[in-house]
Amino acid sequence: MAKQLDYHTIRKIFTRFQEAEPEPKGELEHTNAYTLVVAVALSAQATDVGVNKATRDLFKIADTPQKMLDLGEDRLIGYIKTIGLYRNKAKNVMKLSRILVDDYGGQVPNSRAALESLPGVGRKTANVVLNMWWGQPTQAVDTHIFRVGNRTGIAPGKDVVAVERAIEDHIPADFQLHAHHWLILHGRYVCKARKPICANCLIRDLCPFEDKTL
Structure with a gap:
């Protein structure tokens, strides 16, 4: 050091x-705050290139929490199975999507505490979203x-x-x-x-x- x-x-x-x-610019592809949250959550122990390959088709049909819930966990796995730890990540994506729909009206919150309370979202993910989407330092x-x-x-x-x-x-x-x-x-x-x-x-x-x- x-x-x-x-x-x-x-x-x-x-x-x-x-x-x-x-x-x-960050290299994770996304179209809104929700897809950014999902992409960053999927990127843990994975490369941005690998995540982008998996999410390009996924985000065409599931770019909101409700659409992700409608897609379902099994079909989600079909899109992200090339990413490490995909089963656990799929469960977290479904859980955080349910919370966003039930507790936040389908919107991604813009506070670190609220973001960190979502399954699969830690401090790093929260900071990425706050920085890249809301322009916080x-x-x-x-x-x-x-x-x-x-x-x-x-x-x-x-x-x-x-x-x-x-x-x-x-x-x-x-x-x-x-x-x-x-x-x-x-x-x-x-x-x-x-x-x-x-x-x-x-x-x-x-x-x-x-x-x-x-």
């Missing part, structure tokens, strides 16, 4: 990220962000909550909205787990990672 970087270095880092990708810490935060010193922490707080505390406010997308994309395509591509890294000169690749 690297030491926490200073404010000025972090501002330089995110200025570079912003110049390279001014409006970073929430930080959804996944394995990529956890790795990048600790390697670079941008947001070091022993667990995901500590990294989330470090992002909120140390990244300048004007970068908060897109911070987690920049970090995810950097971790996914450059600062990879086993062999980071340091030669292509925008922030190589600012990063204290000792095991940089040549």
Whole structure:
């Protein structure tokens, strides 16, 4: 774990990220708040590419909680069986759809507490939905962000909550909205787990990672 970087270095880092990708976007395909919730819930321990392949046809016929309930669990499984843990995920999708219909009039709530109360929706999923759909500066810490935060010193922490707080505390406010997308994309395509591509890294000169690749 690297030491926490200073404010000025972090501002330089995110200025570079912003110049390279001014409006970073999440890679999970969705059409509304509900399909975003479902897509993020399905993405646990799965790739965005794999989830998108499974949901493209699914969301054409089940893009609301009621339509998902009408589809039924068995037919839902037919669409998502290529995704890891699909049986348990299917049960959670049906349960959260029922709650949204019964308790929220079929609408996805825009509070973290309400989102986290839904089956299969944890803190990370809630933060993704709040950020991507409602434009709140929430930080959804996944394995990529956890790795990048600790390697670079941008947001070091022993667990995901500590990294989330470090992002909120140390990244300048004007970068908060897109911070987690920049970090995810950097971790996914450059600062990879086993062999980071340091030669292509925008922030190589600012990063204290000792095991940089040549």
